[in-house]
Amino acid sequence: MKVMIVGVGGQGTLLASRVLGAVAMDEGYDVKMSEVHGMAQRGGSVVTYVIYGDQVHSPVIEKGEADVIVSFEELEAYRWVSYLKKGGKLIVNTQKIDPMPVITGEAKYPSNIIEKIKAMGIDVTAVDALSIATEAGNQKSVNIVLMGIMAKHSGIDCDKWIQAVRRTVKPQFVDVNLKAFQMGYGLA
Amino acid sequence: MLGNEAVARGAYEGGVRVVSSYPGTPSTEITEEIAKYDEVYSEWAPNEKVAAEVAIGAATMGARSLTCMKHVGFNVAADPIFTVSYIGVNAGMVIAVADDPGMHSSQNEQDSRHYAKASKIPMLEPADSRECKEYTKKAFELSERFDTPFIIRLSTRISHSQSLVSLEERNDLGVREYVKNPGKNVMMPAMAKKRHIDVEKRTLALQEFAEECEFNTVEDNHSKIGVITDGIAYQYAKEALGNQVNYLKLGMVYPMPKKLIQDFAANLETVYVIEELDPVIEEHCRVIGIPVVGKEKFSLIGEYTAAQIKEVVLGIPAPFKYQVEENVPIRPPVMCPGCPHRATYYVLKKLGLTVSGDIGCYTLGALAPLNSVDTCVCMGASVSAALGMEKARGKEFSKKLVSVIGDSTFIHSGITGLIDIVYNKGNNTVIILDNSITGMTGHQDNPTTGKTIKGEPTKAVDLEKLAHAVGIDRVRICDPFDLEAFEKVVREETEADEPSVIIAQRPCALLKSVNYGAPVIINQDKCKKCKMCMKIGCPAIFINEEGNITIDHSLCNGCGLCMRMCKFDAIEKVGK
Numbered sequence: 087m088k089v090m091i092v093g094v095g096g097q098g099t100l101l102a103s104r105v106l107g108a109v110a111m112d113e114g115y116d117v118k119m120s121e122v123h124g125m126a127q128r129g130g131s132v133v134t135y136v137i138y139g140d141q142v143h144s145p146v147i148e149k150g151e152a153d154v155i156v157s158f159e160e161l162e163a164y165r166w167v168s169y170l171k172k173g174g175k176l177i178v179n180t181q182k183i184d185p186m187p188v189i190t191g192e193a194k195y196p197s198n199i200i201e202k203i204k205a206m207g208i209d210v211t212a213v214d215a216l217s218i219a220t221e222a223g224n225q226k227s228v229n230i231v232l233m234g235i236m237a238k239h240s241g242i243d244c245d246k247w248i249q250a251v252r253r254t255v256k257p258q259f260v261d262v263n264l265k266a267f268q269m270g271y272g273l274a
Numbered sequence: 275m276l277g278n279e280a281v282a283r284g285a286y287e288g289g290v291r292v293v294s295s296y297p298g299t300p301s302t303e304i305t306e307e308i309a310k311y312d313e314v315y316s317e318w319a320p321n322e323k324v325a326a327e328v329a330i331g332a333a334t335m336g337a338r339s340l341t342c343m344k345h346v347g348f349n350v351a352a353d354p355i356f357t358v359s360y361i362g363v364n365a366g367m368v369i370a371v372a373d374d375p376g377m378h379s380s381q382n383e384q385d386s387r388h389y390a391k392a393s394k395i396p397m398l399e400p401a402d403s404r405e406c407k408e409y410t411k412k413a414f415e416l417s418e419r420f421d422t423p424f425i426i427r428l429s430t431r432i433s434h435s436q437s438l439v440s441l442e443e444r445n446d447l448g449v450r451e452y453v454k455n456p457g458k459n460v461m462m463p464a465m466a467k468k469r470h471i472d473v474e475k476r477t478l479a480l481q482e483f484a485e486e487c488e489f490n491t492v493e494d495n496h497s498k499i500g501v502i503t504d505g506i507a508y509q510y511a512k513e514a515l516g517n518q519v520n521y522l523k524l525g526m527v528y529p530m531p532k533k534l535i536q537d538f539a540a541n542l543e544t545v546y547v548i549e550e551l552d553p554v555i556e557e558h559c560r561v562i563g564i565p566v567v568g569k570e571k572f573s574l575i576g577e578y579t580a581a582q583i584k585e586v587v588l589g590i591p592a593p594f595k596y597q598v599e600e601n602v603p604i605r606p607p608v609m610c611p612g613c614p615h616r617a618t619y620y621v622l623k624k625l626g627l628t629v630s631g632d633i634g635c636y637t638l639g640a641l642a643p644l645n646s647v648d649t650c651v652c653m654g655a656s657v658s659a660a661l662g663m664e665k666a667r668g669k670e671f672s673k674k675l676v677s678v679i680g681d682s683t684f685i686h687s688g689i690t691g692l693i694d695i696v697y698n699k700g701n702n703t704v705i706i707l708d709n710s711i712t713g714m715t716g717h718q719d720n721p722t723t724g725k726t727i728k729g730e731p732t733k734a735v736d737l738e739k740l741a742h743a744v745g746i747d748r749v750r751i752c753d754p755f756d757l758e759a760f761e762k763v764v765r766e767e768t769e770a771d772e773p774s775v776i777i778a779q780r781p782c783a784l785l786k787s788v789n790y791g792a793p794v795i796i797n798q799d800k801c802k803k804c805k806m807c808m809k810i811g812c813p814a815i816f817i818n819e820e821g822n823i824t825i826d827h828s829l830c831n832g833c834g835l836c837m838r839m840c841k842f843d844a845i846e847k848v849g850k
Contacts (some may be wrong), residue, residue, distance in 0.1 A: 094605065095607065096610065096829075107436060111438070116437075116438065117436070117437065117438065118402070118435055118436065118437045119435060119436040119437075120431055120434060120435040121276075121434045121436075122378055122379075123299050123300060123302070123303075123378075123379065123434055123437070123715075123716065128607035128608060128609065128610065128635060128638065128714075129605075129607055129608040129609070129610060129813050130605055130606055130607035130608070131604075131605040140731075142437070143509045143512040143513040144509045144510050144512070144513035145402075145431055145435035145436075145437070145506075145509065146431065146577075146578055146579075148579045148580060148581050148592075149581070149592065149593075149595045149598075150581075150592065150593035150594050150595040151593065158829065159607070160605070161602065162605070164598060164600075164602050165598075165602045165605075167596050167598060168595045168596050168597065168598060170596055171593070172594050172596075179830070181840075183813070183826065183828075183829070184813075184816040184817075185603050185604065185605035185606070186605070186608050186641065186642060186643070186811065186813065187603045187604060187605075187606075187642070187813070187814070188603055188604060188815075189643075189808065189813070189815070189816050190642050190643045190808075190811070192642070193601075193603035194290075194603070195603065196600050196601075196602065196603075202600070206596050208596065223826055225827075226356055228360070228828075
């Protein structure tokens, strides 16, 4: 299983990939994850890979290979969609964050991205995870809302996911994140 | 476990007692992890040279030691490392160096394997987290056996990938006896000449060892095609080629075996060398008479992919891909909302200054819309290069020139450049961007923060006194968010007829202690759409679909810099 988690630096993609990695590890799979740190993290386009199965070699996913892409932002979904394999699934948060070239007026934010991706024949689940996270009590738990949706499609028991969320997030944020997870899970 | 965590674990289990490093992506987490073990002394040093020397001192006195750095950090540490190669070790010493193929967070793409050959220090290269732990642990033992430091070479995808690792107990051997031995430990010509002979003997012994080293492994899949590979490239090759070819995976990349490679290649029709960056293994193969396919088919640049390898070796084209016809705007990294550097660069741009830049988050000041930084070379170069700029173009030019350098980078190697400015009568203005932390690499303490790696209070370097002490008479401290005052200070100091230092003080917006309270909102009734607030390039400020300038509350941290930009008081705090 090859999962890509993409978004904008600072949105919490790293934590999401660690939750998924923990779940896969608990299931007894060989797991590899690849992350980005340093300059690449500063508000730029970020991608983390989580790969699990009987035996995993490469820690990265290439074009046309991903089973699932979880995107924290619409433009990032568009940027990385070519990494999806034929028949792969896209889970996308409908939030839009203008990149600097759009803010400075050098480029335009593409319109109707989700419709365009659907028109490519891709299975898309689009949700407003930011609103859900805000409702759950903390807008920073967008990542866990999206993991809730991912969980529903993972074929892995919901309780295992809940344990992984408990273990991965900071103690003071466990309650709000579990609520965010349940709301995401209930949606999908 | 992250590759870097596994290196830390390997060192811990291998009985390391002293660790000294300077942070640098992708190597930073090794030392951060080590700091969690109470049995191990660990520290952030001012730079990689100092860190390596601390590790050398510890190993000489009988404690197993480790120093960690990124590839460009090795350049800084190279001086002591080349000579400790002659000295050797008392207790084991390991140098971990992390390369960054693809330059995720670096200014160049150098291949550290050249350093192993150049310094004659053996190098191991793990290909996943399990090997990171195993190789590091073993490296201490081998270091003592062969009387040389060992280098562990990592790369971004090894350091920052997670894979499974099993833990073992720590093997603490205590501190070895120290016996005074100037012939071995004092490197001056008479002694070094003798030691060089020993080094060459050692290299021969290591070449023998490479033939049977457990980290050089052959995988025979009864194919007529062979692949010789190392590190992360092995994983890509396995992903691409599975069991369709034979593999020789080199876990020891310096020195390399001869007979092992010759035997591996003996009955093969084609041998490919698959290695990222430079043709280090390839050239070795050619020297020992093995014809291989290497860089004529594979790139010298960036990271490899399994798809590429599959296409070259098996002739199978890349799989189906969804195509996006439209142009997707790039999303380069930006300074965070609330970043103090944003204000600094706004002022420097407004004044039309030439900016000699340096390494850190603040290098992002080169990008639109601030477009402020003119040059960036390496740690510390902002200061010394500015003196060169002045000497090239004269004192008047220097009055429209500033250096910008972070607090940690200034301590790393900016101070020596400042001394050069004073000593050689420069007129430069150096702005120290003092954000109270090492920002880019993820908030490490440094000599100016008053805390050690373990969070213990310690003396902090006083940058103001330091500048005075080296002979700078004009030292100003100013908050860049106070835009008017800061502009005045920069104007006065650049125009002055003597060198000066401006300490631009405001903490990194990501520090826990920084809390600007509620986000801000644009009152659309008052907004004249003059776009002044957009000149600072804050990622939270954008124009929405209705054409109104808007603030994204999921990004805004309420720093209020944009409020200071607005002449119409149209930006307001929503609550406290």
